[in-house]
Amino acid sequence: xxxxxxxxxxxTTAIRSSALVAGARRLVPLPGPFAxxxxxxxxxxxxxxxxxxRLATDxxxxxxxxxxxxxxxxAAASPTDPTPGWWxxxxxxxxxLDTHHFYVVxxxxxxxxxxxxxxxxxxxxxxxxxxxTFPTLTVEDIAAAARDALSVxxxxxxxxxxxxxxxxxxxxxxxxxxxxxxxVLVSIxxxxxxxxxxxxxxxxxxxxxxxxxxxxxxxxxxxxxxxxGMRLARKLGMISYRSAREWMERFGRERAGDSATQPFAAEFxxxxxxxxxxxxxxxxxxxxxxxxxxxxxxxxxxAEHGGTVEKAFSRLQLKKVQVVGVETDILFPLHQQQAxxxxxxxxxxxxxxxxxxxxxxxxxxxxxxxxxxxxxxxxLATL
Amino acid sequence: xxxxxxxxxxxTTAIRSSALVAGARRLVPLPGPFAxxxxxxxxxxxxxxxxxxRLATDxxxxxxxxxxxxxxxxAAASPTDPTPGWWxxxxxxxxxLDTHHFYVVxxxxxxxxxxxxxxxxxxxxxxxxxxxTFPTLTVEDIAAAARDALSVxxxxxxxxxxxxxxxxxxxxxxxxxxxxxxxVLVSIxxxxxxxxxxxxxxxxxxxxxxxxxxxxxxxxxxxxxxxxGMRLARKLGMISYRSAREWMERFGRERAGDSATQPFAAEFxxxxxxxxxxxxxxxxxxxxxxxxxxxxxxxxxxAEHGGTVEKAFSRLQLKKVQVVGVETDILFPLHQQQAxxxxxxxxxxxxxxxxxxxxxxxxxxxxxxxxxxxxxxxxLATL
Numbered sequence: 106x107x108x109x110x111x112x113x114x115x116x117t118t119a120i121r122s123s124a125l126v127a128g129a130r131r132l133v134p135l136p137g138p139f140a141x142x143x144x145x146x147x148x149x150x151x152x153x154x155x156x157x158x159r160l161a162t163d164x165x166x167x168x169x170x171x172x173x174x175x176x177x178x179x180a181a182a183s184p185t186d187p188t189p190g191w192w193x194x195x196x197x198x199x200x201x202l203d204t205h206h207f208y209v210v211x212x213x214x215x216x217x218x219x220x221x222x223x224x225x226x227x228x229x230x231x232x233x234x235x236x237x238t239f240p241t242l243t244v245e246d247i248a249a250a251a252r253d254a255l256s257v258x259x260x261x262x263x264x265x266x267x268x269x270x271x272x273x274x275x276x277x278x279x280x281x282x283x284x285x286x287x288x289v290l291v292s293i294x295x296x297x298x299x300x301x302x303x304x305x306x307x308x309x310x311x312x313x314x315x316x317x318x319x320x321x322x323x324x325x326x327x328x329x330x331x332x333x334g335m336r337l338a339r340k341l342g343m344i345s346y347r348s349a350r351e352w353m354e355r356f357g358r359e360r361a362g363d364s365a366t367q368p369f370a371a372e373f374x375x376x377x378x379x380x381x382x383x384x385x386x387x388x389x390x391x392x393x394x395x396x397x398x399x400x401x402x403x404x405x406x407x408a409e410h411g412g413t414v415e416k417a418f419s420r421l422q423l424k425k426v427q428v429v430g431v432e433t434d435i436l437f438p439l440h441q442q443q444a445x446x447x448x449x450x451x452x453x454x455x456x457x458x459x460x461x462x463x464x465x466x467x468x469x470x471x472x473x474x475x476x477x478x479x480x481x482x483x484x485l486a487t488l
Numbered sequence: 489x490x491x492x493x494x495x496x497x498x499x500t501t502a503i504r505s506s507a508l509v510a511g512a513r514r515l516v517p518l519p520g521p522f523a524x525x526x527x528x529x530x531x532x533x534x535x536x537x538x539x540x541x542r543l544a545t546d547x548x549x550x551x552x553x554x555x556x557x558x559x560x561x562x563a564a565a566s567p568t569d570p571t572p573g574w575w576x577x578x579x580x581x582x583x584x585l586d587t588h589h590f591y592v593v594x595x596x597x598x599x600x601x602x603x604x605x606x607x608x609x610x611x612x613x614x615x616x617x618x619x620x621t622f623p624t625l626t627v628e629d630i631a632a633a634a635r636d637a638l639s640v641x642x643x644x645x646x647x648x649x650x651x652x653x654x655x656x657x658x659x660x661x662x663x664x665x666x667x668x669x670x671x672v673l674v675s676i677x678x679x680x681x682x683x684x685x686x687x688x689x690x691x692x693x694x695x696x697x698x699x700x701x702x703x704x705x706x707x708x709x710x711x712x713x714x715x716x717g718m719r720l721a722r723k724l725g726m727i728s729y730r731s732a733r734e735w736m737e738r739f740g741r742e743r744a745g746d747s748a749t750q751p752f753a754a755e756f757x758x759x760x761x762x763x764x765x766x767x768x769x770x771x772x773x774x775x776x777x778x779x780x781x782x783x784x785x786x787x788x789x790x791a792e793h794g795g796t797v798e799k800a801f802s803r804l805q806l807k808k809v810q811v812v813g814v815e816t817d818i819l820f821p822l823h824q825q826q827a828x829x830x831x832x833x834x835x836x837x838x839x840x841x842x843x844x845x846x847x848x849x850x851x852x853x854x855x856x857x858x859x860x861x862x863x864x865x866x867x868l869a870t871l
Binding site: 323337372 | 691732758786789
């Protein structure tokens with residue numbers, strides 16, 4: 106068993122996948138074969154995580170942070186890995202996720218490609234990457250694998266489970282599946298299920314990846330892969346992650362600086378922006394991981410845990426919840442935040458609902474820090 | 489010169505492009521070389537149109553109907569072509585566009601592929617399809633070509649110019665460019681310009697077409713062409729044309745009837761719906777036409793006609809305008825309808841503004857006929 110400690114500690118596990126051990130990541134081997142919700146077993150899986158702060162002697166200060174679809178466990182810098190993390194402004198001493206107070210554990214989702222076992226990992230039974238032989242991934246698997254990893258870290262009790270987008274679904278699944286083990290939930294721009302509009306966008310993103318010949322039915326070499334498909338999928342992602350209002354204020358009808366060399370190339374600045382954002386993403390994320398995680402979001406449905414959301418939520422033993430949503434979010438719109446809040450309150454859970462007027466859409470939690478810092482920080486300070 | 493008459497009349501023009509003459513379409517040769525707004529000349533162009541009703545002896549009853557991006561001039565059935573048109577419920581005797589009263593002329597946009605000259609037409613100078621040698625197309629070119637076609641038909645004066653989406657832009661361009669020649673404008677789910685969100689979606693649609701190897705830089709054989717790219721672009725189109733609310737009510741989380749045979753194939757009914765809608769579209773529309781017309785929508789900006797929208801609109805000589813928008817439209821959102829209305833009123837034009845609560849998004853004018861019939865019909869009846 107590993108000893109939780111301040112900062113980060115690298116665990117090398119020779120029998121694990123080809124994932125490199127780097128930075129402040131811990132690669133935590135799950136204690137036994139991991140059975141997936143929709144069938145299939147991972148014989149030896151691992152979860153990458155990073156921690157900040159110190160575990161209290163009574164173990165009562167764990168803040169479990171799940172990520173959205175694409176980030177790694179590197180939420181913030183630490184002495185071991187000083188590179189800025191994906192939620193740098195939120196995690197650290199004196200920050201909203203205050204590491205003077207909380208022992209923050211951020212996990213890379215099962216199925217992802219930043220150290221946790223996923224489609225790009227080597228299947229120990231074949232010596233080859235799983236690719237599409239990786240079992241169907243669900244949000245519940247992400248939650249259960251995180252719990253197994255926590256147990257290896259000596260954590261039995263979660264004071265706060267938190268996440269945005271897919272991360273919010275994972276945190277909610279955790280609270281549903283292990284009701285006595287979580288006290289507080291913070292759900293950001295997430296929902297009890299995906300609506301058809303969000304499913305349609307993600308389905309098309311997956312199709313763009315699969316339509317790229319370089320995908321090769323999932324059997325690409327990790328070095329190349331469907332770069333064009335990923336680039337196009339990321340553009341569609343950006344269109345769904347931000348908002349029309351933000352882009353109108355930001356770009357208006359500004360023309361692209363780089364004059365078009367190809368026919369039908371970018372005429373407007375918004376097109377150049379999407380292109381540069383998409384190019385940055387390509388190569389940094391495994392395409393099959395993207396497919397698996399994206400589908401997991403579509404499949405998630407709280408109602409599966411009892412027949413209805415109401416019945417599912419009747420099992421919750423949460424003491425307190427904060428539901429944060431954003432007016433301009435078209436993937437997890439505000440009416441879903443209100444519905445989640447209503448269902449929690451109906452189940453008798455004390456729930457604080459914060460609809461924010463941020464203009465950056467679904468991505469606001471990564472960008473509109475002036476709103477998110479106090480929203481999250483003030484709530485956590487009441488605990 | 490052609491004699492306008494009831495029903496439809498086919499004009500065969502031996503010197504024109506390879507477009508087939510079929511149904512009730514008239515193929516109207518433009519009177520001379522057609523100079524395009526951004527440069528380039530079409531030496532011999534034609535516009536396909538259909539007419540319904542009878543031209544009044546004083547010529548004062550012409551209703552010029554422009555189409556959205558993809559329809560042909562066949563807006564409604566006629567004795568010559570009894571197949572249902574794209575606005576069947578709207579055009580005919582006793583219908584909102586009442587052919588007892590109006591002489592309705594629907595034009596297939598310049599650049600399209602249903603009889604009007606476009607990228608798929610044969611360039612008379614080379615004997616080959618224009619493909620990407622077709623000059624840059626603008627909404628203003630569509631309007632000017634329609635006017636030339638009307639002049640051939642003996643029409644000098646437009647009582648009502650009308651259109652939805654791209655058609656609304658074309659009608660507005662007509663009123664701006666030929667101010668003394670139009671009395672009334674009906675703009676449906678259109679705008680003075682495209683915002684970055686709409687540009688981003690259309691830009692990605694065009695990229696999906698161009699990314700298909702079968703596009704071959706625009707030089708595909710008309711029989712095949714980029715079918716995959718068109719299918720994917722159409723899916724993205726459908727996502728932007730409808731609304732999240734409609735799909736939630738219509739599909740919810742209903743599973744796809746056809747069980748998935750391919751990995752990551754449709755799990756949900758909304759995915760099957762998009763697939764079937766996209767497949768229907770493919771093969772029915774020329775890919776290069778799509779690129780040209782789509783870009784024309786991005787490029788349109790009323791402010792180019794005078795420096796600002798205000799200055800541009802100061803030239804209008806419209807007597808009356810009806811602006812119709814839809815709450816759930818994400819491509820031409822309601823705030824753009826309000827802005828168009830405000831600008832028209834500021835210019836002293838009597839403007840009736842009708843924001844509709846239709847749930848079918850941008851496509852509502854094609855689907856929510858119970859709202860659109862009275863909205864359009866009542867307004868036209870006041871004329």
